[in-house]
Amino acid sequence: MSAATIRNHPDAHDLDPTTMAHGPSRELLFQIFALLLAVILVHALYVLWIRPEAAAAFAAEQAALAAGTAAAAQQSIFVILKDYEQEAELILALWALAIIAYKIRAGRFEQRLLERRLLPVDEGSRILPEDTRLLARPLETLPPQEREALPPRALRAGLRRFHATRNIQDTAATVGQLCDNEANRLDSELAMIRYITWAIPSIGFIGTVRGIGMALSRAQEAVGGDIAGVTASLGVAFNSTFVALVLSIVVMFFLHQLQLVQERLVLDTHNYCELHLVDRLKADGP
Numbered sequence: 001m002s003a004a005t006i007r008n009h010p011d012a013h014d015l016d017p018t019t020m021a022h023g024p025s026r027e028l029l030f031q032i033f034a035l036l037l038a039v040i041l042v043h044a045l046y047v048l049w050i051r052p053e054a055a056a057a058f059a060a061e062q063a064a065l066a067a068g069t070a071a072a073a074q075q076s077i078f079v080i081l082k083d084y085e086q087e088a089e090l091i092l093a094l095w096a097l098a099i100i101a102y103k104i105r106a107g108r109f110e111q112r113l114l115e116r117r118l119l120p121v122d123e124g125s126r127i128l129p130e131d132t133r134l135l136a137r138p139l140e141t142l143p144p145q146e147r148e149a150l151p152p153r154a155l156r157a158g159l160r161r162f163h164a165t166r167n168i169q170d171t172a173a174t175v176g177q178l179c180d181n182e183a184n185r186l187d188s189e190l191a192m193i194r195y196i197t198w199a200i201p202s203i204g205f206i207g208t209v210r211g212i213g214m215a216l217s218r219a220q221e222a223v224g225g226d227i228a229g230v231t232a233s234l235g236v237a238f239n240s241t242f243v244a245l246v247l248s249i250v251v252m253f254f255l256h257q258l259q260l261v262q263e264r265l266v267l268d269t270h271n272y273c274e275l276h277l278v279d280r281l282k283a284d285g286p
Helices: 003-008 021-065 077-081 084-113 129-140 149-167 168-188 192-216 219-223 228-276
Strands: none
Touching: 003 228, 021 077, 021 084, 077 084, 077 228, 084 149, 084 192, 129 149, 149 168, 168 228, 192 219, 192 228
């Protein structure tokens, strides 16, 4: 296909990478900023609060043991969270939640466009091929963020196809194909979040392996009657996996909420185009 053919294709504007680059580049910058902010906030939280509190709890446990009384320092939330694996898990979880929040906000912004009258067509009126340029003009003059949202893009693609082919079936197929492509794109852009939800429990298992290894290396101390080192190492092993599983459950819940928002947007956009565009088209001829 020649460059001229691509430029003259009725859906070329909606498929042009330059019209879609602004959104992804802005989202990439947000993801980088969110990761840096998550690292700074979580690490500061650990340095200023969690690890000092965990050290104080451990010192209280040692003092209680020396006095011959029972202690329950391992039940402290600070002791559960104090290790490096849990810090990494919290950073990744906070990063994933920030990305999810960004995408949900973008999806709801596009969803609200469906509440507006995007096509200035009166109820009961029919759309002829000669009307498509006039109807597409308000869509093309929308602000950039609104213009590149799914509902206006689907309407523009349908109007251009109908202007070029004067065929209602082709127009419906074009709208459906664009919505299908958008659904695939939205799903593919969840790859980073899915990777994070896999990485969080993986880091937890790394902590488990590290903790068990540390416990085995101190087995001789336990034989001699000092089990403090072994129990501390086993705490690392089990706490890291416990925190990872809890965080994975939370992230997966919000990930499914995001998928629901995106799937609803695509379905509602397709229905909107069917109701306000395809069902009102009138082709030439008998």
